[in-house]
Amino acid sequence: MCGIIGYIGHREAIPVLLNGLKRMEYRGYDSAGIALLHNGRLNMTKVAGKIARLTAQLDGQELPGQIGLGHTRWATHGEPTRLNAHPHTDCSGNIVIIHNGIIENYHTLKTELTAKGHTFQTDTDSEVLAHLIEELYEGDIEHAVRLALSQVKGAYGLVVLTGYEPDRLIAARLGSPLIIGLGEGENFIASDLAAMVDYTHNVIFLDDGEMAVVTRDKVTNTRLNRQVVDKKVEHVFFNIEEIEKDKYPHFMLKEIFEQPDSIRNAMRGRLIEAEGDARLGGLLNFQDHLETVKRFIILGCGTSWHAGMIGEYLIEELAGIPVEVEYASEFRYRNPIIEPGTIVLTISQSGETIDSLAAMREAKERGATVLGICNVVGSTIARESDGGVYIHAGPEIGVASTKAFTAQVTVLNLLALKLGRQRRLTLERGQQLVAELHRLPDKVRAVLDRAEGIRELAEKLVDKPNFLYLSRGINFPVALEGALKLKEISYIHAEGYPAAEMKHGPIALIDENMPVVFIAVNGHTYEKVISNIEEVRARKGNIIAVVTEGDEVIRRYAHYVIEIPPTDPFLFPILAVIPLQLLAYYIATLRGCDVDQPRNLAKSVTVE
Ligand code: AGP
Numbered sequence: 001m002c003g004i005i006g007y008i009g010h011r012e013a014i015p016v017l018l019n020g021l022k023r024m025e026y027r028g029y030d031s032a033g034i035a036l037l038h039n040g041r042l043n044m045t046k047v048a049g050k051i052a053r054l055t056a057q058l059d060g061q062e063l064p065g066q067i068g069l070g071h072t073r074w075a076t077h078g079e080p081t082r083l084n085a086h087p088h089t090d091c092s093g094n095i096v097i098i099h100n101g102i103i104e105n106y107h108t109l110k111t112e113l114t115a116k117g118h119t120f121q122t123d124t125d126s127e128v129l130a131h132l133i134e135e136l137y138e139g140d141i142e143h144a145v146r147l148a149l150s151q152v153k154g155a156y157g158l159v160v161l162t163g164y165e166p167d168r169l170i171a172a173r174l175g176s177p178l179i180i181g182l183g184e185g186e187n188f189i190a191s192d193l194a195a196m197v198d199y200t201h202n203v204i205f206l207d208d209g210e211m212a213v214v215t216r217d218k219v220t221n222t223r224l225n226r227q228v229v230d231k232k233v234e235h236v237f238f239n240i241e242e243i244e245k246d247k248y249p250h251f252m253l254k255e256i257f258e259q260p261d262s263i264r265n266a267m268r269g270r271l272i273e274a275e276g277d278a279r280l281g282g283l284l285n286f287q288d289h290l291e292t293v294k295r296f297i298i299l300g301c302g303t304s305w306h307a308g309m310i311g312e313y314l315i316e317e318l319a320g321i322p323v324e325v326e327y328a329s330e331f332r333y334r335n336p337i338i339e340p341g342t343i344v345l346t347i348s349q350s351g352e353t354i355d356s357l358a359a360m361r362e363a364k365e366r367g368a369t370v371l372g373i374c375n376v377v378g379s380t381i382a383r384e385s386d387g388g389v390y391i392h393a394g395p396e397i398g399v400a401s402t403k404a405f406t407a408q409v410t411v412l413n414l415l416a417l418k419l420g421r422q423r424r425l426t427l428e429r430g431q432q433l434v435a436e437l438h439r440l441p442d443k444v445r446a447v448l449d450r451a452e453g454i455r456e457l458a459e460k461l462v463d464k465p466n467f468l469y470l471s472r473g474i475n476f477p478v479a480l481e482g483a484l485k486l487k488e489i490s491y492i493h494a495e496g497y498p499a500a501e502m503k504h505g506p507i508a509l510i511d512e513n514m515p516v517v518f519i520a521v522n523g524h525t526y527e528k529v530i531s532n533i534e535e536v537r538a539r540k541g542n543i544i545a546v547v548t549e550g551d552e553v554i555r556r557y558a559h560y561v562i563e564i565p566p567t568d569p570f571l572f573p574i575l576a577v578i579p580l581q582l583l584a585y586y587i588a589t590l591r592g593c594d595v596d597q598p599r600n601l602a603k604s605v606t607v608e
Helices: 013-023 051-058 106-115 127-136 141-150 240-244 251-257 259-267 281-292 302-319 354-365 380-384 403-421 427-448 451-461 473-490 499-504 526-538 572-590
Strands: 003-008 031-038 041-048 067-073 095-100 156-162 169-174 179-182 187-190 202-205 210-214 219-223 295-300 323-327 342-348 369-374 387-390 466-471 493-498 515-519 542-548 560-564
Touching: 003 013, 003 095, 003 156, 003 169, 013 031, 013 051, 013 067, 013 187, 031 051, 041 051, 067 095, 067 156, 095 127, 106 127, 127 141, 127 156, 141 156, 141 169, 141 210, 169 187, 187 210, 251 259, 251 572, 259 403, 259 427, 281 369, 281 387, 281 403, 295 302, 295 354, 302 323, 302 342, 302 403, 302 473, 342 354, 354 369, 354 380, 369 380, 369 403, 387 403, 403 427, 403 572, 427 560, 427 572, 451 542, 451 560, 451 572, 466 473, 466 499, 466 526, 473 493, 473 515, 473 572, 493 499, 499 526, 515 526, 515 572, 526 542, 542 572, 560 572
Parallel strands: 295 323, 295 342, 342 369, 369 387, 466 493, 466 515, 515 542, 542 560
Antiparallel strands: 003 067, 003 187, 031 041, 031 067, 095 156, 156 169, 169 210, 179 187, 179 202, 210 219
């Protein structure tokens, strides 16, 4: 997640900006930069990599100035290079901006501005804001920002500084947090309380659609339509340690609770309601490939492989295209057959997993079109694939993947929808799926609201030595994912199986000491899953069932029921996995495990 800090006041700005950026390092980023205004001149320094490099670059330089901006960037559009780092300027270098969020219509705006003679330096969506404000500036920066934002679609936390009006900062917020910190003869703007904790505890939280003009001594809040807004000054208490994980004890829990937003971001600007379809910018050059593809091979490891398994159900059901899912580590050593018309889809959160990268290279060498579904922009898999789709989940710091998984499955739904609408999916069915995707983040929130009950369940199961996770159909990979989550952070042995497979061996394991977690939501195999639950019940297994809200049947057999809201069968995996993420998290913390850095594990396995 990018970090924003702006300062105007009586101190030298650079130490304030660097301190603020350091306080936001925990959010994860891949480049950083600052802009300083002194005697009407703007001076910018940017680096790819960490703030330490930025500090080193500034050391020894004479850079006075009491007004400036700082930014840490988590790349979404454009690789994590120095050039793509924020701040960004207009053509004249007299207007500078820093931005969090995604400008959905930046392609259109960039084309229009280029036609008007603007020259762009970077591949980012954010830079378009600097040029649009320049285009509209006629001596009043506040007005130019207001006009520019009325043309923008997407999300922004934006701060603007110009040498033309050196006594003010302009802030604006829509969908990405911005906070104003109030001092004596100085004021601050930041995306995160942590960036200003050392200077003030008196803050104003901007709301969506609001702007602020911030001078040394005054803050004026308005809405985009110029209506003045009377904002409450709040006195906030916090200790920096707590803020660094946004009040969460672990990054993993924070990332589990970020999923309404990360799923929203995975879909942002990609749903076409009127056509019941999806728009995936990274695949614009592959329309013909997608229309003629004969077979998909999906490659991944671990959680990404589980997402791929769900992708198989989605693409085969919605589009009728054959899909094969392979462990990347097996595929690369297996002399794979790649026929014409094959698209290889590599799923990887980090985009650096060596097995997935090597497998993709192998497929490419054998003539396949290779596409990537990654989270880290500019990662090796993203760069070496022919094209692909970023999942926009934001930095995932916890080793156990949670929000990346649900964002991967969300993007796979968009891809399957797109493929389906090119083939056999009706407009009506497509629009149904789009409507349910829009409702998904709120339903995820509803599941998260039940976390306390899952924590209580974890207390009952914390000493169990083995678990089984069972389901059928599109939710079978969710059983695999639930077992993996528990294994990798609590060190308890757990296995995921197709529920029907139990009779071929695993049922021998069932006794009163074996918790069996069923994903038993509504669907065409629901009755079959109930039979499997009865088989476990008959052998005194300890049954935990994830069910659809209002299900009164399964609670007759299960010892513990976790209800999730009804949704489209294709979206159930995204809701059903969340209780399993929470169950694993609470059991692991009760066992005193290092949840964010489990033993023996790395966030990205970049070596064989
Ligand atoms: C998932 O919780 C694990 N951390 C691990 O299985 C991970 O999914 C796997 O290593 C693949 O990583 P990638 O998505 O970055 O390629």
